[in-house]
Amino acid sequence: MSEAEALNQQLIDKLTDAGMLTDRWRPAFLAMPRHRFVPDLIWADTDDGGLTTRRREDDPAAWLETAYADEPIVTQVDDGATPDTGRGRLVTSSISKPSIVARMLAYLQVEPGMRVLEIGTGTGWNAALLAHTAGEQNVTTIEVDPVIADRARKTLAEAGITPTVVTGDGADGHAPGAPYDRIIATAAVQHIPYAWVEQTRPGGLILTPWGTAYDNGALVRLTVDEYGTAHGLFIDNTVAFMWLRAQRTPRPQPPTDLTGAAESSTTLHPDAVAWDDLDASFAVGLRLPEVARRFIDADDGTDDFTFWAFAGQSWACVQVAEGTTAHRVLQYGPRRLWEEIEAAYRWWKKVGQPSTLQFGLAVHPDRQYVYLDSPDNPV
Ligand SMILES: C[S@@+](CC[C@H](N)C(=O)[O-])C[C@H]1O[C@@H](n2cnc3c(N)ncnc32)[C@H](O)[C@@H]1O
Incomplete structure (x- = not known):
């Protein structure tokens, strides 16, 4: 057994033991080893938040190990x-990340012979x-x-398998191959392109990462009906x-000039609305989908940090100093973003702190909305 085969087998065993890789998908993982798809040139994080290249030829063993780690690997930056x-x-x-790939494939419920579109x-x-x-004839x-x-076309041909690879905007789907039994997106959306619903047969499934500017970590699985609508529950909230x-x-930058901001204080720790609890963060994002946020650590060696929120001309920040319970708040612009975040968080508490998995998404030709528990209870 080659080193690559041994590492692939280890990965397969690990994912199987964790209950993520099912019998349906294990043969595919064995036949299509990940390293054959990883480019020779990949990108890795630097300490100061950027990305630099790593070349296979410089350290083939490290490259191979990276290919079989349960981590995503960056293959392009800045659109090339x-x-x-x-x-x-x-x-x-x-x-x-292999474990996310395995979980998504299981969620997709693919049977041999089904027509599948991947975005x-x-x-x-x-x-x-x-x-x-x-x-292979069923996959686009x-x-x-x-x-x-x-590159993907070439890599797939070298791996001996040739699904149809279309160069284009996946938001349009691919009408010539419709109707599909399954559509899976491996890029996240805030709005489901309606073409995906139109191109899925009634009873077919659409699986896609879904998020808001505030929180991007959920997966939703929609079933398409015969009336041209689709709905379904969020089924995961741990992907990115x-x-x-x-x-x-x-990804707005914090302002350098804080003059003119209204000052107040809060005892609600920003971690509660954006860090500690994925369900809370998801729910706040549902109420404030256009609000972007960031945590920025202090550069003085302490655990102090600032939480920032941005929307249009408005921004807010909460300055958290280690060991304190009241935090300074600055808010600027027509909206009071921190107050809106606090209100959204209070709403989530009041409705019983629902899990992400209790929410669903309904997609109609002219509108789409998130609901709690049932489509007749929009959020
Ligand atoms: C996370 S990567 C996909 C990983 C891939 N499924 C794999 O197995 O390697 C997301 C990809 O979506 C592509 N993408 C982004 N927007 C797209 C769009 N509108 N239509 C089609 N592809 C898109 C990106 O260029 C990127 O290659």
Whole structure:
């Protein structure tokens, strides 16, 4: 057994033992080993929050180990605009974390012979797994970036499996191959493109990462009905996918000039609304979907930090000093964003602190909304 085969077997055993890799998908993981899809040049985090390249030829053993770690691997930054010698800022393509790939495939409930559309080809690994199980002639995958799409086509051919790779905007789906039994997105959305509903047969499933500017970590699984609508529950809240290109959220920088802000204080710790509890963070995001937020650590060696929230011209910050219970709040602009966040958090407490899995999403041709427990109870 080669080193790569041994590492793949270890990964498969680990995911199987954890209950994430099912009998349905184990043969695909065995036949389509991950390292065959990982590019020779990958990107890794630097200490100061950027990304720099790692080359397979510089340390083949480390590259192989990375390929079989249960971690995502960044394969493109800044839409390909940053040279290999530069420092990347924004992750724009990656090969997903194996345990998340396995869980999503299980959620998708694919049977051999089903027609499947994947949005976000990336390296082609997930498309290869789908094609191995559903049949290569039944799988279509769409990638918006032509360089990435071309590489995936080549990698898939080398791996001996040839699903259809379309270069284009996955938000449009791929009508020539419709209707699909399953659509899976591997990039996150805030709004479900209605083309996905139109191109799924009644009874078919759409699985996609879903988020808000405030919180991006959920997966929703929708069933399409014969009336052209789709609805279903959120089924996970532990994933973190990059956005579909047209649905990226801004990442505002904190202002350098704090003059003019209204000052107050709060005893609600920002961790409660955005860190400690994934369900709380998800729920606050539902009430304030357009509010972006960031934590910024103090650079003085203490555990002090500032929580920032931004929306349009408005911003708010909460300055948290180690060991204190009352925190200074600054709010600026037409909205009082921290007060809105506190109110959203109070709402979530008042309705019984529901889990993310109690919420669902309804998609109609002209509107989509999140509901709690039942579609007739919109949030
Ligand atoms: C997390 S990666 C996908 C991982 C991939 N499934 C794999 O197995 O390697 C997300 C991909 O979605 C692509 N993407 C982003 N927006 C897209 C869009 N509108 N249409 C199609 N692909 C898109 C990105 O370029 C990126 O390659």
